[in-house]
Structure formats: structure tokens, C-alpha cells
């Protein structure tokens with residue numbers, strides 16, 4: 001059924017509570033919802049209601065199109081000077097034997113493994129260590145661009161950049177400019193966690209603050225780089241902390257327009273200091289995607305990392321505001337698996353990703369990092385595709 005028909009059914013429901021009717025009317029007319037309405041949605045709206053609204057916005061923006069890209073990760077180190085309590089990935093420098101620390105040559109070798117492969121993006125993120133400084137990354141970016149100029153470098157977060165620029169005595173603007181000149185193309189969304197200090201100081205006390213995180217993104221946007229934003233949800237935060245987080249992003253987006261995608265990241269509780277905190281349900285994951293889609297009216301894309309939430313939940317999320325399920329990955333990231341994600345060796349072929357999207361009647365679009373269409377797979381048939389077959393059942397009289 002058409003999403004606008006579903007929305008009008010909902011609006012015609014005489015039992016719909018007044019506040020939910022007001023919000024639905026705003027969504028119907030493309031009006032922005034307020035902070036209090038965002039909190040109200042988290043506290044009172046059921047999954048069915050949220051799905052109708054989020055899907056209405058999703059289809060208004062993108063129709064059935066669902067994006068993915070062909071990418072791989074390079075994770076330069078899992079050692080880290082910081083001690084975020086939710087982190088399952090980092091090995092403190094004193095536990096060095098469990099960790100890795102790549103050289104520039106090693107990282108370049110990881111990039112060269114994909115020579116001749118039709119990947120469009122390398123995604124670089126990891127821990128923070130003194131050796132991997134401004135010169136280290138600038139050299140890596142330059143050599144990667146010299147080797148493969150068309151490969152999009154999406155690298156590091158304000159957590160790394162804040163540390164690197166401070167050591168190099170550079171302002172955020174000058175630091176980002178230096179990185180851009182060396183070959184950096186865009187910035188992923190990590191390190192945002194929950195911005196509000198009441199939560200941030202408890203889960204990520206010693207890394208960059210919300211203000212520093214937002215400022216580094218703002219400087220990147222001034223340099224015409226596009227970036228993403230994440231939110232780590234489902235641990236000790238309350239619903240209003242999530243809305244506060246999205247509100248800060250919405251305000252910066254009004255100012256710069258530089259964000260492309262918002263990516264909610266589910267807190268996983270294995271192998272970290274917060275293992276006593278229960279994980280939220282899949283229902284809460286879907287509610288959260290939907291509220292994000294409704295609240296962040298000025299973000300084009302809501303992305304779900306299939307490697308973090310499982311393939312099935314990623315499929316479901318496409319009816320709750322999500323229009324992007326990230327990339328092929330090729331088992332090049334350990335971040336999700338070390339935190340206890342269902343996908344322990346995350347990697348999917350293009351064909352598998354396309355089928356995953358088609359199975360829920362959406363149109364698979366391979367994009368590049370900046371959402372230019374690389375290939376529309378809607379009517380594409382893979383050579384070895386197995387057609388559905390129907391067998392005659394034996395008739396027993």
C-alpha cells in the first residue's frame with residue numbers, strides 16, 4: 001500500500017492520541033518536529049505508528065531506492081590512549097601483545113590487495129596512538145592517492161584528529177586543510193557516542209568533547225568535505241539524551257549542510273567494561289531508526305550497518321526510515337565482531353547485498369561515497385543467478 005495512504009489511515013484513526021496526531025500532521029506537511037515531540041515519540045509511540053511516519057519520509061526522499069557501496073576497511077591499530085568503557089576493540093598500550101599497529105607500508109599493502117577490484121572507497125578508522133600522527137597519515141593519504149587516485153579516502157574521526165592536531169599545534173581548520181591537501185576526501189561519523197556530558201563523561205570520559213567533535217566536522221564542511229554522524233544508543237542514556245544528540249546535529253546541519261548520513265550504532269556488551277548493561281531489543285533498534293528519520297529532517301540518509309545489527313534486522317530497518325545499509329566490507333573490520341555482533345566475519349558479495357535488498361522489494365543502488373549512482377541493480381540479473389523453481393508435487397489418489 002502507498003505510504004501516503006497509510007499515513008492518511010493513521011490520521012483518520014479517532015483513537016490516535018492528540019500529540020501523536022499533531023506529530024503525524026507535521027510529518028504529512030513536511031514540518032519539523034520539536035525537541036519535546038522527539039522525546040514524546042521515544043516514550044509513547046508504538047512501532048507501527050513510527051514505521052508509517054518514517055517510511056513516509058524515507059519514500060518521499062528516496063522512493064524504494066536502497067544504497068550500498070563497495071568498500072573495505074583498513075584499521076591501522078587497535079591500541080588506544082583512551083579508555084572508553086563501551087569499547088570492545090581497543091587494547092591499551094600495556095596490553096600490546098593483543099594488539100596491532102600498522103606501518104604506512106603495511107597500510108598501503110592493505111590498499112594494494114584491492115588493485116583491480118571494483119571497490120570505490122577505503123574506510124579507515126581505529127585507535128589513537130602517538131606514532132600515528134599528522135605526518136603518518138599525510139604520508140599514507142599521499143601514497144594512496146599516488147597509487148590509486150580514484151579511490152575515495154574516508155578516514156578517521158574527530159577523536160583521532162583532535163589528538164593529532166593538538167600534538168601538531170594546528171587549529172582544527174588548518175589541520176583539516178592539511179589532511180585534505182594530502183588526499184583525505186571525507187570523514188566517517190564515529191566518535192560521537194552520546195554528546196551530552198552527563199553520559200559522555202561516564203562512557204567516554206577522556207576523548208574529545210561534543211563541542212570539539214562538532215567543531216572538527218564544521219571545519220571539514222567549510223572545506224567542502226562531506227561527513228557522516230553516528231550515535232551510540234541503548235546503554236545508560238535516557239531518551240532525551242538521544243534527542244539532545246540529534247538536536248545538536250540538526251543545528252550544525254542547518255548551518256553547514258555538510259552531513260550526508262546519520263548512523264545509529266547499537267551498543268553491544270561483549271568484551272568491554274559495560275558488560276553488565278543489557279542490550280536493547282530489535283524492536284528498540286527499529287524504533288530508534290524511525291525516530292531518527294523523523295527528527296533529522298535535514299539529513300538526506302539514515303544508514304544501518306548490516307554488520308552490526310545482522311542482515312535480517314538490516315532488511316527490516318528498510319521499512320523504518322533506513323535507506324542505506326553500508327558496504328561489502330570483505331571481512332576487513334573487527335570493530336563489530338569484537339563487540340559481539342552476530343556477524344563474526346562481516347563480508348558480503350555485491351550479489352548477496354543486492355539480493356538482500358531485493359528480497360524486501362527495494363531497489364538496490366550501488367553508490368559511491370558521495371551518493372552518486374555507480375550501478376542501478378533493480379533489473380540486473382547476475383549470470384549465475386538461480387531463478388525460483390517450482391516442482392510438481394506427486395499427486396496421490
Ligand code: SF4
Pocket residue numbers: 080081082083084087088089090126127128159204207
Ligand atoms: S572507542 Fe575509540 S577512542 Fe575509545 S577506546 Fe575505543 S578505539 Fe579508543
